[in-house]
Amino acid sequence: MKRAGLVGLFAVVLIAVAGGAGAVWNEYLRAPAPRMLALPGDLIPLDSPLGRRLLAESERADHDELTGSFVPQTRKAYCGVASAITVLNAAGIADAPRDPRALFAHPHAGPGPLKTSFKGMSLNGLAGLLRAHGAQVDVVFASATDRASFRQRARENLRREGDYLLVNYQRADLGQVRMGHISPVAAYHAPSDRLLILDVAAHRYPPVWADLDKVWTAMRAPLNKKTTTTRGYLVVRGAHTVSAASPVGFDRR
Incomplete structure (x- = not known):
């Protein structure tokens, strides 16, 4: 040639x-460009008359700390990263990171920013990252517990200051775009049995009130077609916070 x-x-x-x-x-x-997506009719945006009324009537011990520390995700797969930064700061962890660079700077931070950018973060991976920064974490897979236990744990958590709830769920089961996701929960409204999810994908969705039964179903979704391992939730506390009894399904792997 x-x-x-x-x-x-x-x-x-x-x-x-x-x-x-x-x-x-x-x-x-x-960083994802802002483009808000339509919400299905059964998700109630917090910034609506009904959403604000539900908040006024809810159990919301964690709400102010979470909203005061809230950061949105800055990459497509950084929902776990944003959730970690939010709860570490809400829990008052000493020298809590304020951005992804500081979060991953810890020597025991796990897979690192590049792998996380492509593959996201598992419950165990997120728990390990939080523990590296000094938090106490319970890992609960939905397949290892039941709906009633989750409701009780969520309600107790949101009545009490100092511990924070992160849910890992399949968006499609809430009527949103199909994708696994992680975000903090800021309140529980008992009369309607709804959870307030502070969606860290703030460029796509606002904070919403979601039916607890549907959140449970979304957490029961397998991670992929090749495994029976489900999604679930984390309970995160500061290092010196008194712990409640470990729930059924506490992960020790």
């Missing part, structure tokens, strides 16, 4: 590689 042909071929390869790299960057590594 003539030199000009080789140069042309090399240029085509470079353009293809650069284009692919650009697509990867935009999909996984770039």
Whole structure:
């Protein structure tokens, strides 16, 4: 092949590689552009007359600390990262990180920002990251407990200051875009049996009141088609917070 042909071929390869790299960057590594998505009718936005009324009537011991420490996710798969930063600061952890760089700077921070950007974070992975920063964490897989136990644990948690609830759920079961997700829970409204999810994907969805039964179903969803391991929830406390009794399903792996 003539030199000009080789140069042309090399240029085509470079353009293809650069284009692919650009697509990867935009999909996984770039801060997502704001584009709010429509909510299904049974999710009640907090910023609505009904949403505000439910908050006024709810058990909400964690609400003010969580909203005061809230940070949105800055990459597509950073829901666990944003949730971790939010609860570590809400719990008053000493030297709690304020951004992803500080979160991953800990020597025992786990898989790191690049792998997390592409694969997200498991419940155990998120628990390990939180523990590395000094938090106490209970890991509960939905398959190891039941709906009534989750309701009781959530209600007790949201009546009491100092411990925080993170849920890992399949969005599709709430009528949203199909994707696994993690976010803090800030309140429980007993008359309607709804949880207030502070969605860290604030560029797509607002904080919403979701039916607890549907949140439970969304946590029962397997992680993928190749496993029976389900999603679930974490209870996070500061290092010196008095712990409640460990729930059924406390993960010791």
